[in-house]
Amino acid sequence: MRHVSAVVALVVLAGSGVAAAGPGAGVSGVLLIPNSGTGFDNVWAFNAYDGSLISSGFIASDGRQNQVIQSIDSGRGSLLLVDELNDSVSEYSYGGQFIRTVVTAAASGIDQPFAIAVNSGRLFVSVVSGTHANTVQSFDLDGGDQRTFANLNGIGTPRGILFRGGDVLIGDSAGDDIERFSLTGQHLGTLVDSDGVTGIDFPQQLALGLNGSILAAGFTAPFGVYRYNSDGSGETLLSINTSPRGVYQLGNGNILWAGGTRVGVIDALTGQSTDVVNQANASFRFIDFTPLPSPGAAALLAMGGALAARRRRAAV
Numbered sequence: 001m002r003h004v005s006a007v008v009a010l011v012v013l014a015g016s017g018v019a020a021a022g023p024g025a026g027v028s029g030v031l032l033i034p035n036s037g038t039g040f041d042n043v044w045a046f047n048a049y050d051g052s053l054i055s056s057g058f059i060a061s062d063g064r065q066n067q068v069i070q071s072i073d074s075g076r077g078s079l080l081l082v083d084e085l086n087d088s089v090s091e092y093s094y095g096g097q098f099i100r101t102v103v104t105a106a107a108s109g110i111d112q113p114f115a116i117a118v119n120s121g122r123l124f125v126s127v128v129s130g131t132h133a134n135t136v137q138s139f140d141l142d143g144g145d146q147r148t149f150a151n152l153n154g155i156g157t158p159r160g161i162l163f164r165g166g167d168v169l170i171g172d173s174a175g176d177d178i179e180r181f182s183l184t185g186q187h188l189g190t191l192v193d194s195d196g197v198t199g200i201d202f203p204q205q206l207a208l209g210l211n212g213s214i215l216a217a218g219f220t221a222p223f224g225v226y227r228y229n230s231d232g233s234g235e236t237l238l239s240i241n242t243s244p245r246g247v248y249q250l251g252n253g254n255i256l257w258a259g260g261t262r263v264g265v266i267d268a269l270t271g272q273s274t275d276v277v278n279q280a281n282a283s284f285r286f287i288d289f290t291p292l293p294s295p296g297a298a299a300l301l302a303m304g305g306a307l308a309a310r311r312r313r314a315a316v
Contacts, residue, residue, distance in 0.1 A: 082116040135150060168183060222237060
């Protein structure tokens with residue numbers, strides 16, 4: 001493993017308001033990070049190009065959420081939030097208004113859902129405990145047609161889910177590995193085989209980086225952001241002095257990370273991390289792109305402007 005503290009060999013892209021490497025590549029939008037800390041239970045918004053803070057209440061606390069891990073775009077003009085303690089997936093409008101609960105423990109048997117993804121019009125949920133422990137469950141976007149997509153029993157505990165063009169990567173927090181599955185859920189092998197001591201320990205979010213690279217948030221020491229080639233080789237550790245949960249490559253080539261009370265940016269040229277936010281009692285989670293108009297509309301959303309109000313009314 002190569003530890004980087006000086007120069008990181010990444011290409012810095014020019015442009016503004018564009019997510020370069022993630023699912024919203026080339027599309028204006030914002031990055032959403034749930035904050036499940038005491039007194040928060042809301043979702044914050046950040047600039048997809050440089051990681052700067054847009055809003056500390058993009059989705060305000062409404063008493064419905066308990067410990068949201070991830071807020072993703074549904075692909076049909078709304079947001080999906082997975083709550084680890086409420087054992088649910090909920091749907092919200094772009095304006096931050098609750099629409100409905102899509103998946104419940106009572107109906108689906110999921111217990112401690114952790115990460116979610118949408119692919120080809122279906123919702124995928126990694127499940128840690130209960131009847132469907134150590135599996136990834138699949139649903140239609142209305143929460144019906146439940147299927148077991150991937151079974152990790154005997155392999156490990158699923159956390160982050162990353163769809164690529166021809167396969168799916170799933171982080172294993174028990175074995176400290178990154179597993180590879182086909183698009184139909186067959187296990188294709190271990191992409192990153194870690195001992196959890198000299199390599200990644202407790203991988204949380206997985207994200208696409210530049211040139212097909214893979215980024216992984218390593219939650220337990222040696223904690224930091226790990227970078228791999230598309231085939232899992234060439235491990236590089238970008239060290240930070242805290243435990244990251246979320247990771248995302250920004251439009252300018254730098255890397256945004258989130259964990260605990262902090263959200264920070266790792267400089268692509270120096271490897272140094274600078275805090276964007278350090279908020280007492282916060283608990284920041286995964287980072288995900290949603291294709292809202294940006295930057296003008298995002299600024300209005302941050303100020304509670306007229307555009308956000310129109311979106312809320314349209315979503316009712």
